[in-house]
Amino acid sequence: MRLALAVLMIVLPQRLKHLLARHVLKWDVDPTAYIGRSLVMVRKVTLGPGSSIGPMNIIRDLEELRLGEGASIATRNRIAGIPLASTVFQKPNRNPSLVLGDYAMITVAHELDCSDLIELKEYAVVAGFRCSILTHNLNLVKDRFESKPVVLGARSVVMSNCTLLSSSVPDRSIISAGSVVTTPLTTNLTLYRGNPAEAVRSLPESLKFFHRVGLQAQIADEVAALKKETLQGEV
Template sequence: MRLAWAALMVVVPASLRRLIATRILGWDVHPSAYIGRSLIVVRHVTMGPDSGIGPFNVIRHLDELILERGASIATRNRIEAHPLAAVVFAHMKNRRATLALGPFAKITDAHEIDCSDAVTLGKHATIAGFRTQVLTHSLDLVRDRQTTGPVELGDRCAVMSGCILLSGTRVPARSIVSAGSVVTTKLTKELTFYRGNPAVEIRTLPETLKYFHREDLSDTERYYRAVEAAEARRDG
């Protein structure tokens, strides 16, 4: 039944999507949040003020999706947990199939994010560009069984296009991972530029970079208000 309501939300106007989300599915969606024409099959969704989920995303099999104030998921992203997670990962007692975006965090376009375990983005953290892969489950070749590990992005960090973040990894606050890099461990140094396969420290970054000082102003609010207005005009 949840899948049927999720499919219906793809085709109805924005005002009805919010109504289905709050009244029928029991999600916590702030009146200023925007839900685009995306397939969202998630047990529970929390969307704070001015947060937004754009069109053409597929978000499935998660226990929880959280977008705090001003956080956004743009378009054409595939965000899923393992569909048989309860069986495959029964031995992983602390696993959480969750995606949590802190205030003003952003996931841009056409990324693939595995949420078989928790993926967390801190305040103003960004998965930028296109086609980054975040993997929270992997095959333990020694024990010949699937395992999981959470992936964490610290406050105000940026992961650029075409990166791969493996299970159990971390990108520290106020750091940048160069396009095409592979993060295989918990990176530790803030104010650092990382690059390569595996990603290693390249140089220190200046604390004065404007990206590290973004203000708590929501471009998301203005953008999704415009999207919602355009959609309303199309729907007649």
């Protein structure tokens, strides 16, 4: 039944998607949120005002998916958790969820392992293409899988083809394309680069990326474009 409802959500027009989401699946979906043609198999979903899930995403086996105001997941992303009932992990308080703060964004063709929590604070961005974010690892000493949350700080950005391994990114920092983050980074306003990623230089607080406001119009344009694409496909 769960899979059938998820597939039905893909093909329904937007208005009926909202009705099914709110009244059958019991999701908390703002009337201005947009749900594209994506497979979403998540128990608890909250979509804030102006938030959007674009087409061709696969989002499954999460305890919770939460998008704040204006937050967005663009297209062709694979986001998967491991249910709490699984015996793979022994951690009692694991939280296989994805949380996007206000105006946070996941762009195109990324892989997110939500064995534990992945959280993007407000205005944080997983940018470009083909980033991998992993919240689990194999402890070779104990010969067992372990999990740890990954948090992207407010107004931080992870560029194309980066890998984050059970690590976090500080506020207003940039992870250069192709970098591998294996340990938690701690210094704000810093450019990190390399494998493993290391601090390269400080960043000016005046960088415009760190002061973005009023993204409502941009998000509205993106949602309108996605709606147009969906409506054309339904004709």
